[in-house]
Amino acid sequence: MASDVETRDARTTAADDAPTTAHLTMVQAINQALDQALAADDRVLVFGEDVGVMGGVFRATDGLRDRHGQDRVYDTPLAESGIMGYGVGLALAGMRPVAEIQFAGFLYPALDQVLSHVGRYRHRTRGRFTVPLVVRAAYGGGVHTPEQHADSPEAILAHAPGVKVVIPSSPARAKGLLLAAIDDPDPVFFLEAIKLYRSSRESVPAEPYRFELGKARVAREGDALTLVCYGGMVEVCMRAAEVAARDGVSLEVVDVETLVPFDQETVLESVRKTGRAVVVHEAARTAGFGGEIAARIAEHAFFDLLAPVTRVTGWDAPYPPFTSVEHHYRPDAARVLAAVRESLLS
């Protein structure tokens, strides 16, 4: 089912006297990015379940149909494999499709299209056919959504060669990364942490701007240990770092942002400096993307490591649909800090 919380209007890019920045939630920043992409390039199309008339279950596409017309922003039938495959076809035809999948757990019916086609067209046809498709999906927990609405399947996408995976951690980052994703010549999966959609606002430049994909970002500098994280876990790690700072422990926070292509160098540089790393994500641990990150750190920063790289993740169980205990599944600052303490002791 769709959760759906009220939001304020994000239309901030209107007239001449438009402000140069606005205080936006992440969902408003995303709405603005889509609006600007639609305005700038005729080839951009926005579609998915309930994105048209209704403006999306999270209102990320609110107002876009009115402004850009029903041929540019429209509803599809309820079929994710169809949406994905249809999006592939649009992309093959030279359009710049931006599909919305309501929740990342509903990417599953579309995985055949993702694994068999989205990431393969360029490779198998030696560049003759390409799929500049963007797929947005809400992911992750922390807001008491119904069953299956809190999944974090980024590792599956990251294991599909030819597919880029981007997970923003704030309104301003989301806008710049989404505009870059829409410009990108390759398919980009853009996962949006539900927890961040409206949890806070940030000053977002009104003009279109882009952040380069494939770059990790040092979100906070420190020297005792590196927290490696992305998306909804960045605020958790930042909070942990603040708490640690009060105890005089200075943690560095690296926001991966783009899982694929992975910016190994930025992560390694940080860990070489601190000598310790804790990797944090909310997906289940086994075969999660944290394993990949930890394995790379442990391989390439081996001689600089003072302690084993550890992971703070969802447990090896489905995200629990049982509201009263779900906060024990999703990592929080306390669990991150416990792992930090353990690492610092070893």
Place this chain on the structure above:
Amino acid sequence: MASDVETRDARTTAADDAPTTAHLTMVQAINQALDQALAADDRVLVFGEDVGVMGGVFRATDGLRDRHGQDRVYDTPLAESGIMGYGVGLALAGMRPVAEIQFAGFLYPALDQVLSHVGRYRHRTRGRFTVPLVVRAAYGGGVHTPEQHADSPEAILAHAPGVKVVIPSSPARAKGLLLAAIDDPDPVFFLEAIKLYRSSRESVPAEPYRFELGKARVAREGDALTLVCYGGMVEVCMRAAEVAARDGVSLEVVDVETLVPFDQETVLESVRKTGRAVVVHEAARTAGFGGEIAARIAEHAFFDLLAPVTRVTGWDAPYPPFTSVEHHYRPDAARVLAAVRESLLS
């Protein structure tokens, strides 16, 4: 398309004067296991595309329909999500369904059923509903199959909580593991390396027998370095170990066999002894299961490691459909040995 190579008849469990072992290929051993499971338990059903009349594109189900009847061994329509979901329904009803998916790359249309249902029923219903379903699929490269027929999606399955993943490395192991999988009260994905189906024979006991799931196996003892591998990579690693032995380097080979639940202790025990590890699989590297294994070793054997844990895997590209270069994708003994040398030097 289905590749289809001739095979000899695997019917070795006939009369009183039956031999106590037979020299079987892996596909024959699998056929025998299915035959014995069907004979032993009325609830066992074998179904999938072309498994009935034709006996399977690899002949794994050859003769089973004749022996056990068309209500026990039958063809389904060409629809993998349907096969998986229908199998879930049979399992919920108390049957012991054994589904065949012709190639692991054709599991993709069924991933929604896998991720949303197969691994979740027991968890979400607190044990009220369970899915004792076995799904067999041919996986991996090395035999010049057409495009998309050489995929190795084990990491995706391993990231689905509640699902067991088993990958046998020889005829005798395959039989014992498959019979255990069919007995298991939980869903088991059973991936069969195409390369091993007929590449060699092994003495296989004629009687039904079972190997415990969830146990790794030391396939060869050594003390200089541990090769961690599974399925089609075990023979590659064994060959590498033989070559190394000629140079006086003694490699230990750990055959993971069950990826989930992962037998961390056996792997760690070996690495604690050797101090070095190379993880080998043919799936693409990024977010492959090797990252998980390497991360666990690097975390838990940190103080025993003499060199970084490295990985020899498929490259971060789709398995190439281009026959003349595919052997550069799939790890071979030479690449494993190169990684071994590098590890021993560091």
Place this chain on the structure above:
Amino acid sequence: MSDTVRYVSESGELIGEMPLAAEELITCYRAMRRARHFDDRAVTLQRQGRLGVYPLFRGQEAAQVGAALALGPDDWLVPTYRETAAAITHGMPLSTALLYWRAHPAGWSFPEDLRILPFYVPIATQLPHAVGLAHASTLRGEDAVVLAFVGDGGTSEGDAHEALNFASVFSAPVVFVVQNNGWAISVPTERQMRNTRIADRAVGYGMPGVRVDGNDLVAMLQVMREAVARARAGGGPTLVEAVTYRLAPHTTSDDPSRYRAGSTTDERELAEPVSRLRKLLTGMDAWSDDAEEQLLAELKDEFDGAVAEADAAPEPTPESIVAHVFATLGADQESARRVLRGE
């Protein structure tokens, strides 16, 4: 609604012969009224923060109750998230339903003999399970039938197609009921598909397809009894399109004013199934205001009891998160469990 089976007009008048006895009708009415009472009270509980997101079924009582009442006790019900009315009619304890919508684990752990699969949201994915359950029944020589629900929107998913095809190929004893309630969240059925009759899809599977006024309990029950009997007799699956209307928002979180005019709903309220059947019964002198009042008092008591029962369910422990991942937990779950226990 030509070609649509109907016995009772929107204003509650009988069209043609009445196939049901008055007592039967009263049983049906009581079940529908019970469902309506549940729905109303559930919404109140949700507003009080005592349920999570709740998908109302207001307006779909006849479709759900009529279908469920065609089942025998050994038959299976395979619902979507919308079918609380069908589920409580087929024997799900009200407290279990409340606990599910409260997202409490006891809402999933059904009594052993309850032949209902739990509510779930991945659209249409339950349909192949229904086929498997049904085929298992045939293979074992049992005569249990499976009733599987899906929405108009859900028919667009690949799994709906695969399940219909499997069912017909295996001649599985399953009755598919599409509740065409006009909407898939904000998308009206006309933009979900081009065909005007969902029942027409049946032709493509070589199975009978029936379109029925899903707000007419009598029609619904008749059509379903026939389909269930056919399935039980080995005649294979049927596709039933129950034409109904989602009078309520999609869920308690939804704001339908973003996509449909309030006037549409008001008009549809006039044809809603509970009062339609009540009018019929009243016209037959088979139901009175007193009977209604007494029924409501009973329903209130029953519901209050269920709430009390639900409230008494012990809070899950943190370690319940990893319980039941496997029959025997793996080492990874065991170590997680120790952490969750605070060991």
Place this chain on the structure above:
Amino acid sequence: MSDTVRYVSESGELIGEMPLAAEELITCYRAMRRARHFDDRAVTLQRQGRLGVYPLFRGQEAAQVGAALALGPDDWLVPTYRETAAAITHGMPLSTALLYWRAHPAGWSFPEDLRILPFYVPIATQLPHAVGLAHASTLRGEDAVVLAFVGDGGTSEGDAHEALNFASVFSAPVVFVVQNNGWAISVPTERQMRNTRIADRAVGYGMPGVRVDGNDLVAMLQVMREAVARARAGGGPTLVEAVTYRLAPHTTSDDPSRYRAGSTTDERELAEPVSRLRKLLTGMDAWSDDAEEQLLAELKDEFDGAVAEADAAPEPTPESIVAHVFATLGADQESARRVLRGE
């Protein structure tokens, strides 16, 4: 085959009026004969180890060529792995086709102006692409139409359903051709589905459905021209069931004796489409043994030339494995590339 469009009997006699001029028929025949020649020669190459696994299309030439000839040069062809005949008819160089079946990268890297998607095996997954291509054509105000193929077996996949529904909802200019060749590897159409006419599925999508004798080139071309014209004029999609027969094994690796009697095939050979059209033409005095001989000589030359061209394609380098993963390779591909280069 009642309700099945047919113009030419199995023995090559005209039934009713001939809608095509003799020159057109000759063009069609030449294209079919060319396809047959390709198929025969490809099998020989495969036996020599000079092609990989090859899916023959013997018996399906009329269905494929008839469909492809209804297209204009700007129209798209979306094939399965079976449609080599359609592809070479729509302009794919023979050498490209050979290189694809030789699993050489040049078999995928089509000339820029070739409006054909590459052959591929994940069944039915190409159909939603066809809808996207078609809808893009409409959205841009172009009039390109898309021809999408699928097999009888392929209709069972969820993607087939989702694509048909999307196409009808978007009124996309796409013509779906189901080649009902009787088999999906070993599974006959009767066990793939219960309905006897695949064209009947069209009703469920509110689109026209046509069943045509797919071994009758004239019927095929007529039906396709109508469907393509309708799509081009904004009339939306059509579902065409081309009834044909897979005379050959599923692929060069398949042994059909495991699931069908040789006699079935022998009988079907009598109705095969190439000789059927030749008989018709001969009966019309529009074709002679001499013409045939000359055509075969031309086809042989063309094919030999294509083989030579294919043979001349440079062997791919090991590093081609990681080339084209992204427009700009990531660091992981770059480091792999260095290893593959032996650096």
